[in-house]
Amino acid sequence: MPPQIRRKIIDQIIFGIMLLVFLFIVACFLAYSNGANDNFKGVATLFGSGTTHYKGAINWATVTTFLGSVAAIFLASTLVKNFSGKGLVPDELIMTPEFAVSIAMGAGATVFLATKIGMPISTTHSLVGALFGSGVVAVGSAFNFAKLGSTFLMPLIVSPLMAAIVSLIVYVVFRRLRVGLGVTKETCICIGDEYKPVSEVTNADGTVALKGSPQKTLKIANEKDCIERYEGKFMGVNAQKLLDYAHYLSAGIVSFARGLNDTPKIVGLLIVINVLDIKWGMVAVAIAMAIGGLLNARKVGETVSKKITTMNHGQGFTANLITGLLVTTASVHGMPVSTTHVSVGSIFGIGTATRKADVSVVRNILLSWLLTLPVGAICSATIYWILVRLF
Numbered sequence: 001m002p003p004q005i006r007r008k009i010i011d012q013i014i015f016g017i018m019l020l021v022f023l024f025i026v027a028c029f030l031a032y033s034n035g036a037n038d039n040f041k042g043v044a045t046l047f048g049s050g051t052t053h054y055k056g057a058i059n060w061a062t063v064t065t066f067l068g069s070v071a072a073i074f075l076a077s078t079l080v081k082n083f084s085g086k087g088l089v090p091d092e093l094i095m096t097p098e099f100a101v102s103i104a105m106g107a108g109a110t111v112f113l114a115t116k117i118g119m120p121i122s123t124t125h126s127l128v129g130a131l132f133g134s135g136v137v138a139v140g141s142a143f144n145f146a147k148l149g150s151t152f153l154m155p156l157i158v159s160p161l162m163a164a165i166v167s168l169i170v171y172v173v174f175r176r177l178r179v180g181l182g183v184t185k186e187t188c189i190c191i192g193d194e195y196k197p198v199s200e201v202t203n204a205d206g207t208v209a210l211k212g213s214p215q216k217t218l219k220i221a222n223e224k225d226c227i228e229r230y231e232g233k234f235m236g237v238n239a240q241k242l243l244d245y246a247h248y249l250s251a252g253i254v255s256f257a258r259g260l261n262d263t264p265k266i267v268g269l270l271i272v273i274n275v276l277d278i279k280w281g282m283v284a285v286a287i288a289m290a291i292g293g294l295l296n297a298r299k300v301g302e303t304v305s306k307k308i309t310t311m312n313h314g315q316g317f318t319a320n321l322i323t324g325l326l327v328t329t330a331s332v333h334g335m336p337v338s339t340t341h342v343s344v345g346s347i348f349g350i351g352t353a354t355r356k357a358d359v360s361v362v363r364n365i366l367l368s369w370l371l372t373l374p375v376g377a378i379c380s381a382t383i384y385w386i387l388v389r390l391f
Helices: 003-048 054-075 077-082 097-116 123-142 145-180 239-270 278-296 298-307 313-332 339-354 359-390
Strands: 184-187 190-202 208-219 228-231
Touching (some): 003 054, 003 097, 003 123, 003 239, 003 298, 003 339, 054 278, 097 123, 097 239, 097 298, 097 359, 123 239, 145 313, 239 313, 298 339, 339 359
Antiparallel strands (some): 184 228, 190 208
């Protein structure tokens, strides 16, 4: 074999290996961005209702999301196939690293940007947009638009509406059940010492300090600062304690379901790396998601927890319960719903029932959802176009 041809073959092999390594890196970047934007959504009501503080909520989310990701190895093989692009584009295109890299980079960049500005968008939606963008550039009219609508878009559109309606109905039912069982709501009024400055004191060095003394106060703060607790017993157990346990459990279910539903979507991009066992791919994605949530989830978490609506313990529990049931059911049946859409829909349903929803915040979130798919498509299409022409 002539040296020039041998050298060209070696260069192609080296480039192929580098591209596969790069695919693994960008898939982990997408997983990191996913964790930063999505991890806290499962426990948003724990923080928003005052059941626990931010650190306690994100730690619980990290553990349960990781367990859901591990469970996906055994329960969510259908989603891995769906999000590899199978059925949307020809099989030979799916097995090209350029296609997978463009999808991972396009979706990852979209989610990362949204995270930085505090918008809770859907990683599912960004992936669908990236699949669409790269797929159309690659195969044009051969792209399976019918499957895109039936398998991907319909669940994404229907799920938040269903979540809002179901959470509203279930909350009304739970409220009537609570009243029927004699469990009442009580609001705490703070009585105690409050330290107020009463005079100025000039120190020897010329600086001025405030000197004060504690005094007894009785104060009713803004409505959002009041703490509602449930008084009464259910089957001999304190109602508030029972509700808190149930709330933690429901939040864990949501986070578990999110890991179960989202991990296969990202791992589906790694099927072109035949040397990497799919189980190890799931583990790598799970670790990257956990790190993203621990390091960069606060902005989005506060938007979902505090800004959509105020909520008490019972309302937060109801929203989490509905979200967990809907997302888990979708995962088992291979439907790629968005935990973001379902979670926000459930919380908005509660806010609608209590008439405390902030419509302007919800409007901004809906706008970010509308932009997610086209932004993901444009980013992915551009990256694929560049990769094909450069290499």
